[in-house]
Amino acid sequence: MDALMAAFVAAALAQVGDRPAWLAAILADRYRAPGLVIAMAALALLGAGLLAAAAGAVLAPRLTPEAKQLFLALALLFHGGGALFPVKAPERLDRWRIGAAATSLAGLFILAFGDGVQFVVLALAARADLPWLAAAGATLGSLAVIVPAAVLGERGWTALPLVPMRRIIGALFVVAALWLGLDALRLI
Structure with missing residues (x-):
């Protein structure tokens, strides 16, 4: 259950101001079908998340608990830095x-497949007893941002204060990554 909630929160925060939500807004405007775009986004996100979770499940037996935590810290650091x-x-x-x-x-x-969220999902899945929960959580978390983007459309979505929100979230990810990394290395 930890993987579900962690992935939900990480994905919801990571998608704020990111390209998948922006593309969903663009496509919803173009096709005048936000419901269809949301449904296809759900399938796309779930597919990408399941691939990342499967990779995490394959990687998990090869890593120590400290290495898994360090891997998660690295994933958060890369996404936060970006x-x-x-x-x-x-x-x-x-x-x-x-x-x-x-x-x-x-x-x-x-x-979605090339997004930093998938690296976080992979790291969370490697730590989880049920890796697929990381994919489910990331899908739901991403949809929590993509649904409003598709409903608002591009003009409404880009009018939101996404840049400062994205920077604050990025800084939070970097701080969390440093904390996890230092803890994994037993420096704190």
């Missing part, structure tokens, strides 16, 4: 002619 920099606008997928459902599913899967 959040301190401006986010680049996602590709608008204007030339994709495969329909609303397939464009949303494929586009959001590609962004």
